[in-house]
Amino acid sequence: MFGPASSRSRSAWRPRPAPAARPGGVSPRSARRASGSEVPTPGSPPAGPAPRPALPRPAPPRAERTMPQLDSGGGGAGGGDDLGAPDELLAFQDEGEEQDDKSRDSAAGPERDLAELKSSLVNESEGAAGGAGVPGAGAGARGEAEVGAEVSAGPRPAPLARQPPPVPCWPRPALPVPWGTHPSDPSCPGPRAPRPSRPSRPLWISPQALGREHASQRLFPDKLPESLEDGLKAPECASGMYKDTVYSAFNLLMHYPPPSGAGQHPQPQPPLHNKASQPAHSVPQLSPLYEHFSSPHPTPAPADISQKQGVHRPLQTPDLSGFYSLTSGSMGQLPHTVSWFTHPSLMLGSGVPGHPAAIPHPAIVPPSGKQELQPYDRSLKTQAESKAEKEAKKPTIKKPLNAFMLYMKEMRAKVIAECTLKESAAINQILGRRWHALSREEQAKYYELARKERQLHMQLYPGWSARDNYGKKKRRSREKHQESNTGGKRNAFELLASPAEPAPTSPGLSAALSLPAPWTPTDPPQRPAEYTAATTGISETGSLACTGHVAATRGSSSERKRQSPKARGNWPEALLPPSQGPGPGDFRGCTTSA
DNA sequence: CTCCCTTTGAAGTTG
DNA sequence: CAACTTCAAAGGGAG
Incomplete structure (x- = not known):
């Protein structure tokens, strides 16, 4: 009866409904705000290699999923998991595909994602600035040619782990997002110049930790090793x-x-x-x-x-x-x-x-x-x-952090440093995408960590329940939801359905909404560039990238979990993602080729 | 000053 | 039991 206790003692890997593949399109929420924080989808995996298969696929039934066991010598998981934490990994695509994906992702993944994001951000802002600017064109806009070519188009350099971020960050005055490292700044080979104002003091590290010094790369062995070193070497x-x-x-x-x-x-x-x-x-x-x-x-x-x-x-x-x-x-x-x-x-x-x-x-x-x-x-x-x-x-x-939260905590600074983004909403989108790009093992580490966090939390606060904090923050969700459903506020789809009406605050979205004709999912490649780039992240190559989309597909936690036709019914039919093939899940995901 | 945004996951609540 | 909601972090933005 007692919620917390019982729930905590639940058996691990409790089967749960497959996480809904997010409905495609713009979430009501994001549409409602249509704020600049939206991270427009980066251009998809450009022309380069084969279009990346949609990342998130319709998840298999929860029961099919298993929590990858860390082969970390039992070190981490060492203690018995009496918690039965419902940790789990997201559904992964077919192993084969995934491997392909991962190899691409892990190699060039984070940097590329970021690059794409940046690119897309540029696109959006420039699109807005240029009025009729064609953000989607990406390379079409001034300067975008270079960026686009570098970032989202053309064959990517071999995914060398030891390469600096593919996208140079240089100041672009017109951009809402300040770019980090100036290419001409030799002092910072890394993604971003240091903040001068924060003198660093040596942190005492336990001998144990020191002993395990290089183990850190276990986390992201294939990512940023050099950058890491650089960062460490160059104060x-x-x-x-x-x-x-x-x-x-x-x-x-x-x-x-x-x-x-x-x-x-x-x-x-x-x-x-x-x-x-x-x-x-x-x-x-x-x-x-x-x-x-x-x-x-x-x-x-x-x-x-x-x-x-x-x-x-x-x-x-x-x-x-x-x-x-x-x-x-x-x-x-x-x-x-x-x-x-x-x-x-x-x-x-x-x-x-x-x-x-x-x-x-x-x-x-x-x-x-x-x-x-x-x-x-x-x-x-x-x-x-x-x-x-x-x-x-x-x-x-407070609640113990879940795996993703832990991941965010760890990676946030890195993302911030790399792109100088500060808006958490945008950063979170990036992180969300990266999270999906993580390998099974990498995610497993966070799940395991989260599990231990919960365990520790439970030990420290035996009587604590998430319920204790319930209702302390939000109480308007339902109202909002009703609003959006009843026309009080309209979601992006609704807005798109009648572009004339809305007054979007986001330039990119604005541009998107001003499209002559809404894109119909049956013909993704023909979506107008503005729409695709600013809203869905579909590049001119016709591929669909996710970032902005990630946000778009996730109106609310309930929405994101909603996958039933019934749920989809809330979306304007014409704007629903293709029901066949990739499906909403993929639509939400990352890329689907033209 | 408060809330929103945005992400995923865990857990609580509701029907 | 399924569906839905809230909260966890974070920090800029908006009202």
């Missing part, structure tokens, strides 16, 4: 790009505050989980389990004391937020990470110098829901006082 370029792959045990453990009353040092510092407190290019914190699980590379992550805020932020992975007391109990449960907590350097930044108990923890936030950064001195405010306050307020215990 000026180490804007956290790859440091984020360092999942410190510290971070991991920190994710969960001690069970109430469990610690002798019940002085959780006010969570430092305020946006303002987090440098844009933060090194994402990963939960402690990550190290335990995937052996972080020993990159001396910059510990950082936030001088700006005047707050002691120990291992400033800038993302570290919140402090919590380390309890003997929790430590005992995390043998692998204990060293982190007892190390002097950790205590140094604990917010209470010398106090071994205070450890940053993001999972605990003030009841207000806002994780506020408090100045150091304020945090020193009589501990008894703050303690009383906190106990009275009962900080919110």
